[in-house]
Amino acid sequence: MTGEAWFAVLADGERSRAAAQALRPLAARTIEHASGRPWLLGNWPDGRVTVAAAGAARLAVIGLCPVTAGALAERLAGVRGPEDVEAAAAGLTGSFHLAASVGGRVRVRGSASGVRRLFHAEVAGVTVAADRADTLAALTGAGVDERVLALHLLSSPPPYPLDAHCVWRGVTALPPQDCLLIEGDGRARAQRWWDPPEPWLTxxxxxxxxxxxxxxxxxxxxxxxxxxxxxxxxxxxxxxxxxxxxxxxxxxxxxxxGAHAGTPVRGAHxxxxxxxxxxxxxxxxxxxxxxxxxxxxxxxxxxxxxxxxxxxxxxxxxxxxxxxxxxxxxxxxxxxxxxxxxxxxxxxxxxxxxxxxxxxxxxxFTAFPAHLHDDVRVRPLATLARLYRQHTHQPWPLWPVLRGLTDRRDFDRWLADWAGGLARRPSPPPRGRPRPCVTWGEELRMPVWATPEAVRAVVGLLREAADARPLPLAAGRGQHTALAHARASGLRVRQLQQVLxxxxxxxxxxxxxxxxxxxxxxxxxxxxxxxxxxxxxxxxxxxxxxxxxxxxxxxxxxxxADLLTGLRRNRPALLALFEDSRLAGAGLVDADALRSRLTSLHAPGPDVLRGLDPTLGCETWLRDRAGGGGPATPGGAPCPFP
CATH class of the missing domain: 3.40.50.620 (HUPs)
Incomplete structure (x- = not known):
């Protein structure tokens, strides 16, 4: 597999013609609806898209999945509408996007972890979905949303529910648990396709x-x-x-x-x-x-x-x-x-x-401390005994944990309090013994070199999220925390795929x-x-x-040791990178404060190490986008950043 792989999904209607024409110069491959109109356009390697057809219905598996076209066609035979697609896909293994075109309607989704993600935007009056945000940015001429870029200073990828924001203006990130339904006229709506299982098993x-x-x-x-x-x-x-x-x-x-080299083991040929x-x-x-x-x-x-x-x-x-x-x-x-x-x-x-x-x-496969908050309400004595054993095995400040177990805030209230705390204390909290988190998640802090404008942007997005009263990813804090971390890992793996x-x-x-x-x-x-x-x-x-x-x-x-060696050897390059900082030019970081931390006589403290990688990721990404010309391919969308 070489080059940048991507795909876009179009509605089955005449109104999609202009969007298809805009995509064609970028796309090396096209798969059509039963009507003959373009359905999937993009660049992908051989063997990574499997398509089945049955009458006016089409079903495509895009990614790593061993299903054959014949087996997929058998599954498609029972599909009468988009609502039947998940049943047809039941039991498919691997990592993939799933797209269907049935009776003039389109349904597409990624994976529950976010490794296979989707974005959508309005192009020439219709909704277009794609697996890369910059594909849509290239089509629409979208610029970077400074407020969302500030989120990536907090953590990259931003934690749930802030991970629903896309850094490109006008491009919407589809939550991993949702699919996108696109009607023939180009209108679209999100619909839930996946829910986590109830955790009952030993x-x-x-x-x-x-x-x-x-x-x-x-x-x-x-x-x-x-x-x-x-x-x-x-x-x-x-x-x-x-x-x-x-x-x-x-x-x-x-x-x-080394033994019997060349001996066939998977068949004579x-x-x-x-x-x-x-x-x-x-x-x-x-x-x-x-x-x-x-x-x-x-x-x-x-x-x-x-x-x-x-x-x-x-x-x-x-x-x-x-x-x-x-x-x-x-x-x-x-x-x-x-x-x-x-x-x-x-x-x-x-x-x-x-x-x-x-x-x-x-x-x-890790037991996040947040599960103690759930368990103490069901098995209080057993949970307190477990907490005591854990305290002796890995010393925790016991009183803050016990106080946290009495916390009854809903998820939206916790988000609002996180926003309030970030507004009052934007920099990392004082050092001390690590405290296990038994709330809905870690209340991340902005790096010490973030400007007040950047902090205000993140506080505003947090408050907007709280006002929308989002549901947690699961009813219990332990399950919610595990799934939130798994989604963050999925988004990181997605980026590694794009790099490699x-x-x-x-x-x-x-x-x-x-x-x-x-x-x-x-x-x-x-x-x-x-x-x-x-x-x-x-x-x-x-x-x-x-x-x-x-x-x-x-x-x-x-x-x-690897971290400190890398910082020591590459400190000049890091300092040079922030001499003419794009983030500083955008008003999001104080480059002098960052350089001062990097040049301190002693090894950088935890506050520097915690904030450096997200900041570095934002700076290099913004530089690459700002230095690019017109978007000829995904990954080349320019950044009309003020």
Whole structure:
């Protein structure tokens, strides 16, 4: 897969003709409605769009899904209207967008995690949907919304419900749980297509379904591949993905790598597939991730284990001058741009065009403290006993937690209070022992170099969100928090896909597939960890697939040495980047204050480190957009920024 992949969706009506004409110069491929009018336009690699037709109905799966056109046509046979589409898609595995054209009406949606996202805008009087926001910005000549850009200084991607805002004016982000219905006249409305499951299961009860979902998710990516690569950090998440991939690619009895080279194992005419595992070593000698990755690789005789020497590893923040930013929205990934480019080079040289990552597992298999707020109302004595055990295992300031358990604010009230606190204390709170969050989420602060105008913009958006009285993502705080974090992870993975795709490598996260998400969220939040247990649901699900010796790991790597090394070596480039800051020109940051923090005699404090990556992501993204010409392709939309 090379180049920037994108698609747009048009209504089945004559009023869409002008929008289609505007898209055609950008699009290399077109798929039509039964009427012959353009339906899907864009650029996508072979094998990433599967279309079925039955009479006047069309159904398209766009992304990673092993369904064939024939099997999709059988599913389509029972579709009489847009309301039947989800039933027809039930059981499909992988990561994909789903689009349908039925009787002159269009229905399109992404994935529940946000990895597959949708945007829409009015183009020539009709609604056009697309998987990239800058596709629509290029069509409409949209500029950057300064208030939403300020949100990305707070966190990138912004947390729910602020993640519904798009940084391009006039472009609307569709919430991941919604689909878009587009009528023949170009009018559109959002409709809910997905709700999280009720979390009733214990870890033991939920593990079999999770195991099946993970096997299916990885299997959707290993079907008919000749070479596949995976992260192998040494942690449980990526290790599990590697073993799942090995089990799918190499059935029991397959000779180990190097033995009987060239022996067909997938049929007489098919060559043996290739599995490559990549490990980046941390710079802290006490970080044992690489050692555990080596132990895992020893149990993967079919895999090639690639471990670049430390001297060959790009440091964080390398390659900032002249960096091109291919994403349609800002993101903190720019810190790792050099490492991502190196990953693409190393893996594509070995034949891989698809790279699997363990992203999303921390969010799904960790017991966030917010679940204590739910549990204390159902099992008060057991919850207090658990809190005490957790306090002794990982010391928390006990009184603030107990006080937080009495908090009865609804989600909208919490948003309003967050806005009020941000207005009064825009900079990070005082340092001290970390306090576990038992509210609806972490009340993020703006970086200390944000201007009062930027703070006011974010406060205003928070208050607008509170006034709209949004529902939380789930009734319980624990489930809401897990899903909010999973969605944030999905949006980050989406950006990594946009970064790596032009370099010839497709990035994919099996943990964030809809089926895996549902299986994980069906387990009670209190069963996902705590009391010294580390990801018990995932460990239970991987028993018999991942060797038990690897499942018993209790340590976790720490990367502050990598961060400080990157800052020290690239401090001049960071300072130069903010000499002529686009964010400062827009009135969103005080460049002098930022440079002062970066040049302090001692190592930057937590307030600097917390705010630097989102700020850096916004600055480089804005520079790339402001320096571009007219938008000839997605990713090239200019920024008519005042």
């Amino acid at each position: 870890a033991a009860e939920g593990a079999p379904a999770l195991r099946s979902a993970l096997i299916a998710a990885v299997g959707a990516r290993t079907a008919d591949v000749r070479a596949l690569s995976c992260d192998l950090s040494g942690g449980l998440d990526s290790t599990s993905v590697c073993f799942l991939a090995a089990a799918a690619l190499f059935p029991a009895g397959t000779p180990a790598r 098919l060559p043996r597939p290739r599995l490559v595992a990549l490990t980046w070593e941390g710079r802290d000698p006490a970080n044992d991730d690489a050692a555990w990755a080596g132990r895992a690789a020893a149990h993967l005789p079919h895999a090639e284990h690639v471990v670049p020497r430390r001297t060959q590893q790009p440091v964080w923040y390398a390659g900032l001058p002249g960096m091109e930013v291919p994403t349609d929205e800002p993101g903190p990934w720019v810190r790792d741009r050099a490492a991502l480019a190196a990953t693409a080079r190393l893996m594509t040289r070995r034949g891989s065009r698809l790279h699997l990552t363990g992203a999303g597992a921390d969010e799904l 795709a032009p370099l010839g490598l497709e990035c994919s996260a099996p943990y964030l597939d809809d089926g895996v998400l549902e299986a994980a969220l069906a387990v009670r939040p209190d069963e996902r960890g705590g009391d010294g247990r580390y990801k018990p649901v995932l460990k239970e699900a991987m028993a018999g697939i991942v060797p038990g010796s690897l499942l018993r790991r209790e340590t976790k790597g720490e990367y502050s």
